[in-house]
Amino acid sequence: MLWLDLYAIPIIIRVFLVVLFPFSALDKIFDWKDALQQANSSFLPGGPILLVLGILVEFIAPVCIVLGWHDRLAAFVLAVFCGVTALLYHNFWSYPDFWIRGESKARGHFWDFLKNFGLAGGLLLITFGTNLAPLSYVASHPLSSTPVYAAPTVDRHPIHCGSAGHTCQP
Numbered sequence: 001m002l003w004l005d006l007y008a009i010p011i012i013i014r015v016f017l018v019v020l021f022p023f024s025a026l027d028k029i030f031d032w033k034d035a036l037q038q039a040n041s042s043f044l045p046g047g048p049i050l051l052v053l054g055i056l057v058e059f060i061a062p063v064c065i066v067l068g069w070h071d072r073l074a075a076f077v078l079a080v081f082c083g084v085t086a087l088l089y090h091n092f093w094s095y096p097d098f099w100i101r102g103e104s105k106a107r108g109h110f111w112d113f114l115k116n117f118g119l120a121g122g123l124l125l126i127t128f129g130t131n132l133a134p135l136s137y138v139a140s141h142p143l144s145s146t147p148v149y150a151a152p153t154v155d156r157h158p159i160h161c162g163s164a165g166h167t168c169q170p
Contacts, residue, residue: 005134017122018062025058042088072127079123086116
């Protein structure tokens with residue numbers, strides 16, 4: 001089980017998290033005209049440069065994350081990319097058809113907007129680190145929770161939080 005906990009499960013999780021990005025980059029390459037039209041639709045200038053940068057981020061960052069090579073930086077860059085693209089290109093609030101029955105361009109952008117922030121959240125978990133519980137523990141304690149509200153420590157030194165240098169208490 002050690003190889004499963006240390007290697008297989010973390011790689012599978014990372015692949016699941018980033019698998020869509022290289023395909024998105026390929027879609028931008030093969031459908032350059034529409035991708036460029038979307039890149040030019042925001043207030044930012046330089047659509048072709050933005051598009052090329054987006055393609056590079058969507059190809060390079062997932063590889064780094066899966067291989068564990070500068071994975072925190074790659075996950076942070078990809079999380080920022082997801083947030084920025086959600087805000088710039090999935091502005092569902094600007095479409096008047098959100099509440100109509102049937103097909104709605106606004107709702108399509110709404111779900112893409114939420115998907116981007118969901119992905120950003122998963123990527124930020126890689127960025128700021130989480131300790132994976134062993135599979136045997138998760139299987140034997142299926143209703144347990146992660147210690148998300150525990151005081152953070154790094155190298156057994158407490159992290160200062162709050163004002164006036166107060167130390168977080170476990």
